[in-house]
Amino acid sequence: MRQFVLPPSWSGEEDLVLTGGEHHYLSRVLRLSPGIEFPALDSAGRRFDCCILSMDSESTSVKIRPQNKKVPEADFQLSLILGIPRGKKMDQVVRQATECGVRRIVPFLSDHSSVRLEPGDFRRKQERWKKVAREALQQSGTGIPPEILLPIRHKDLKATTRDLDTVLFFHEKPLGDSGLHGLLQNTSGRIGLLIGPEGGFSHKELELFSSLHYDSIYLGDSVLRAETAAIYAVAAVQTILRESGRWQLKSPEHGA
Amino acid sequence: MRQFVLPPSWSGEEDLVLTGGEHHYLSRVLRLSPGIEFPALDSAGRRFDCCILSMDSESTSVKIRPQNKKVPEADFQLSLILGIPRGKKMDQVVRQATECGVRRIVPFLSDHSSVRLEPGDFRRKQERWKKVAREALQQSGTGIPPEILLPIRHKDLKATTRDLDTVLFFHEKPLGDSGLHGLLQNTSGRIGLLIGPEGGFSHKELELFSSLHYDSIYLGDSVLRAETAAIYAVAAVQTILRESGRWQLKSPEHGA
Known part of the structure; x- marks a missing residue:
């Protein structure tokens, strides 16, 4: 393996x-x-x-x-944009996201990130996370290492997510009526998943996400820690996309 | 929090x-x-x-x-039956499953569990995992602690899963044509999720699961480590159940 x-x-x-x-x-x-x-x-x-x-x-x-065999590549390409949590937790997310075949990991210096990173640390951190991803790849046998970007700030979000169809941010409270099935029904599969650090997102960040037309997603009553929320969101989105040939939205007259 | x-x-x-x-x-x-x-x-x-x-x-x-407020209780009740992985990994699964609101955790002494546990260790281990769950509860604010059973053996599986509607076991290779949406479309929500340890399930175990009418589920091309597979499976099943009012199976003429 x-x-x-x-x-x-x-x-x-x-x-x-x-x-x-x-x-x-x-x-x-x-x-x-x-x-x-x-x-x-x-x-x-x-x-x-x-x-x-x-x-x-x-x-x-x-x-x-x-080898002649080609790596089977999933049709969907997930980008995980992650409010940087404390050291060990970021490593755990990088490791698990790599196993799941996430294609790009974007460390995000969000308002409630408790980690203080100076630009001089960015490349060293990136190298560390790349090493964690390589090790995860060796253990799991997953084929494709994720691209790991340098940490980004708020002003970089727009450019970083420009090539994505949909960006979903995961929030503790339901902000709208959107279900994941509805948001993922007509996607080409280039999806961004935006996960907050321990303290969640700031009010200013929620306004920014709204101005960038990101969609809010609610993961249920449980309060998940950042590293659990990241893998939970990846699993939820991948499962719905992987089975997109099996389900359709309920028509309004059947709606709950 | x-x-x-x-x-x-x-x-x-x-x-x-x-x-x-x-x-x-x-x-x-x-x-x-x-x-x-x-x-x-x-x-x-x-x-x-x-x-x-x-x-x-x-x-x-x-x-x-x-308090007068009643804890909102999810309609679905997941039991996580887990081939016991090595110490730290089991702790991580207990912690994350507790955050997600899993209702019952069943440690399973499967053929490929690398942990050697004697019956004399069972209660001490159970106490340790209960402590991990209590700590996870304090950190996450999730309301309901999971029930954590004593480790079970193969002969106990049938009785342990008797009150469940459906038991799904997660396997590295697709064994059948079942999608999660299909298996979860008409459930009362009492679901068992059976996850192997590092080495997966033995051939003998796959035969046992088949004789007990457990359903096989495939989590995609990625080879997930045991602790990642557990939380991935919980997230996949909870998301599909939570949104069961939003989707329906494609009718055969629309099928992929």
Whole structure:
């Protein structure tokens, strides 16, 4: 079930010498030895067959050949825009969203994010989250690593969501009459899911979302923590989209 | 958002002296002081109003009165039957399932559970998971603590699921043509969700589930880890049930 992800520095050469963490993973965790073949992914989600040529205490040499099989790609592409929660929680969301095949993760410096990030920290944080995603990919066997953007601010939301059909923000109170089935009935599948941090969204943010024509979604009476709400929303939307051939909206005369 | 959960030893008396962790939580974490009122839950999910009468360095005295408001109870009652994963992962599932309002959690000693539990450990484990659920309840404000059963074995499955309308087991490969919308269209809402541990279900288990008329559900191409699959399944089923007034199955002539 585990998958090896080739290092981001790999640029397509057929022979590669792995050291450090990757060498350790192959030799100590997977306990592979010369002659063994194993599947791998590059950071764009392409699949390769690798064969171990030699291995010593410091490094592993592998031969890499492209697999012919194409990665099955879901028709729908979810972007998860997440008010950045505290460290461990963000890691958990990145890990679980990666397993679920979320295509893009957008860390959002929202009003109630308790994390203070300076622009100088952005790239370091992004690298950390990319590493968490690569590890999740290795464990789950999911094919496609998510794109992880640099943290964005309020003024970046409009541009970041420009290519999406629909952006849904998840709120503790029902703000309208919209059900997920109704909002997702005629979509091409490029959906943004906007999840608040621990403290939810500010009044100013709700006004901004409204001006950008984002739709409000209510997840029921339960008060979910940020990291639970993120995976809950992904599951809800993916399930409805995956089964879109099976359901239709009730016609008004049958409506509840 | 936080809620105080009264100790399980509380048996309804109006005046209560709290010590230890509960005293610490009220005095140091919430920083309450005499005269302050705060809401609380008992371990059956009933709501109370508490008022702090006095507080010293060792203990807090409170007066407890029932609230008149009734806890809104979801129409559907989910039982999560979970092949026990390793320690931290089970805690995470209990925590997140509690937030989501799952009504019953059934730890299942499945063939591929990597945890070795002797009957002598059962009650200690159950107590630990109940504690995790109480803590999740305090953080999320969800009203109703789940019932957490003692770990069960294969021979107990039939009796444990007898009062459920439908039991769905989640499998890595599509075993049939069933969509969740189809399986959930005419349910009274008493649903069992059966999730495997890290290694999935054994062939013998799949045969047992079939003989018990459990239905197989496929969560898409992604390979989810056990703790992600559990919350994913809860979200998928709750969303479809919560919106059951909005959708209907496509009639055959419209079917995909």
